[in-house]
Amino acid sequence: MSYCVNCGVELEPSLRECPLCNTPVINPRELEKAALTSPYPKEKGQVEQVKRKDMAILISVILAATGLTCGLLNLLVIRAFAWSLLILGACLVIWVLFVPVIIFHKLSAYLALLLDGLAIGIYLYLITFVTGNDAWFYGLALPIVLWLLFIAEIFALCIRKLPLSILAAMLYFFSTIGILCIGLESIIDWYLTEKITLVWSAIVLAVCIVLDITLITLLSRKRLRDEVDRRLHF
Numbered sequence: 001m002s003y004c005v006n007c008g009v010e011l012e013p014s015l016r017e018c019p020l021c022n023t024p025v026i027n028p029r030e031l032e033k034a035a036l037t038s039p040y041p042k043e044k045g046q047v048e049q050v051k052r053k054d055m056a057i058l059i060s061v062i063l064a065a066t067g068l069t070c071g072l073l074n075l076l077v078i079r080a081f082a083w084s085l086l087i088l089g090a091c092l093v094i095w096v097l098f099v100p101v102i103i104f105h106k107l108s109a110y111l112a113l114l115l116d117g118l119a120i121g122i123y124l125y126l127i128t129f130v131t132g133n134d135a136w137f138y139g140l141a142l143p144i145v146l147w148l149l150f151i152a153e154i155f156a157l158c159i160r161k162l163p164l165s166i167l168a169a170m171l172y173f174f175s176t177i178g179i180l181c182i183g184l185e186s187i188i189d190w191y192l193t194e195k196i197t198l199v200w201s202a203i204v205l206a207v208c209i210v211l212d213i214t215l216i217t218l219l220s221r222k223r224l225r226d227e228v229d230r231r232l233h234f
Helices: 028-036 052-076 084-103 109-131 135-161 166-193 200-220 222-232
Strands: none
Touching: 052 084, 084 109, 109 135, 135 166, 166 200
16 A cells, blocks of 8 residues: 555555646655666767877977968068077977877987987077077087987986886986086086186086995995885885
């Protein structure tokens, strides 16, 4: 026997609503079945992934449009100086940094670094057309770029060819930082005074040497190395 939840009138089993107040008649067992049934579809949809080639085309189009627009503005509207070369150079650097890596996901790290250095060098050379002077490029900018490229290639070689762990990577990093700073100060001093007087880079090198000696000691002693790994969760 069932009754209407609204007006309390007795209901026949076949009724779907109360004949007096038209309140829907709901079987409690049906509610339990509905609660156990998931409202979401059983089959999962999948969105098609963007292909690397399409992403590379998008980036290339955006950078090309940016460079072309700025070039036309520089040529037809704002003619004070060749400022569009700075934008073109920046677009070139961004393209070289991202597009080859996206298209060639197995691109050699050494080749990628070489392309990055080449793009940065071209960008700095374009700045000489804006400044009207290229002495700073050949005497300072180009040597610094070549030195940075050399250090980056050496670091990549250490990471790829030598035994690698967290402690070893730190050893390679601090070693290259010390050598990098020595080279940078030497290049800057020679450009400004034609003499090399190491000051701040010697301090950085001294700190890096202390850190390197510490790391070499940790790497050479298995118990110390295991303890560091355990405490730092490496």
